[in-house]
Structures are given as C-alpha cells and as structure tokens.
Amino acid sequence: MRKPDPIDLDILETLQAEGRTTNVALARQVGLSPTPCLERVRALEADGLIAGYTARLSPGRLGLGLTVFLEVLLERTSEDAFREFRAAVMKIPEIQACHMVAGGFDYLLKVRVPDMAAFRAFLGEVLAQVPGIRETHSYAVMEELKDDSAISLGHLRT
Numbered sequence: 001m002r003k004p005d006p007i008d009l010d011i012l013e014t015l016q017a018e019g020r021t022t023n024v025a026l027a028r029q030v031g032l033s034p035t036p037c038l039e040r041v042r043a044l045e046a047d048g049l050i051a052g053y054t055a056r057l058s059p060g061r062l063g064l065g066l067t068v069f070l071e072v073l074l075e076r077t078s079e080d081a082f083r084e085f086r087a088a089v090m091k092i093p094e095i096q097a098c099h100m101v102a103g104g105f106d107y108l109l110k111v112r113v114p115d116m117a118a119f120r121a122f123l124g125e126v127l128a129q130v131p132g133i134r135e136t137h138s139y140a141v142m143e144e145l146k147d148d149s150a151i152s153l154g155h156l157r158t
Helices: 006-019 023-030 034-046 077-091 116-129
Strands: 068-074 095-100 107-113 135-141
Touching: 006 023, 006 034, 006 095, 023 034, 068 077, 077 095, 077 107, 107 116, 116 135
Parallel strands: none
Antiparallel strands: 068 107, 068 135, 095 107
C-alpha cells in the first residue's frame, strides 16, 4: 500500500465531509479531471483507506434519545471468554460501538436506546444474557457535545 499524497488526503477529507459528492465535483475540489480522480478513489478503496460509504442518521429523531456508555468487566480474561463476549455483542443492535480497553475493565460499550426504561430493560433482558460478564458500570449521557466519525488526517500531511 502506498502512502497517501496530498491529493489523496484532500479526496479523503472531502469524502468524509460529504460522501454523496459527485466525482465531477470531487475532481474539481481537489484539482483533478474526473477520470484521474475516479482512479484515485478506486485505488483508495482497494487499499482499504476508504472502508465504505454510509449516511449519518439522527438517533434522537429516530427515537433513540439516550446514549449510555458501559464499562464491562469479564469474569475471566481468557481467549475463549473474549471470543464468546465478542460473538454475543456483535448480535446486539443496541450496542453501537464496543472497544476492548486496557485499564480497570475489559470493554467499553456505547449503547443507544429510546429512554431510561428501555435501558433498564436492555440491562435486564439483553445484556444479562451475554456470557461471562462479572460487572458493569453505566454512564448515561446528559449532553452530547461532539459525535464525529471523521478521522483527522493532519498527521499525514507532514
């Protein structure tokens, strides 16, 4: 995989900001003609730098007004326990993100549900069925200041 050059970085930043832009508009913005621009986009996709295209939805407008972060501590830290936990988490749609972390617990989950009653039901009916959980700590979000999926590319421009 080649290192992205400044034009590649411009393409990536533009597509992060507006994934629905046309190739012609993208080419104009990064200073290329459409054919070389499209070739670069395809190369960035082939290299895995562009992993896919999605629409950012509004959770609140879709009835998912409560975000909760959950610290999860497993009973055991064996590879089997991790595998079972991962497999179970992947099947739970309310879990928007799951990260294995270093520190005082094993995983950090981001959960979106309609409200606190739905979260209590999620804990008792859904998360309780996940194997190997010893302990959880919940942090309900009171105000979302920033939720951005864009990746900063500034470090690649030096």
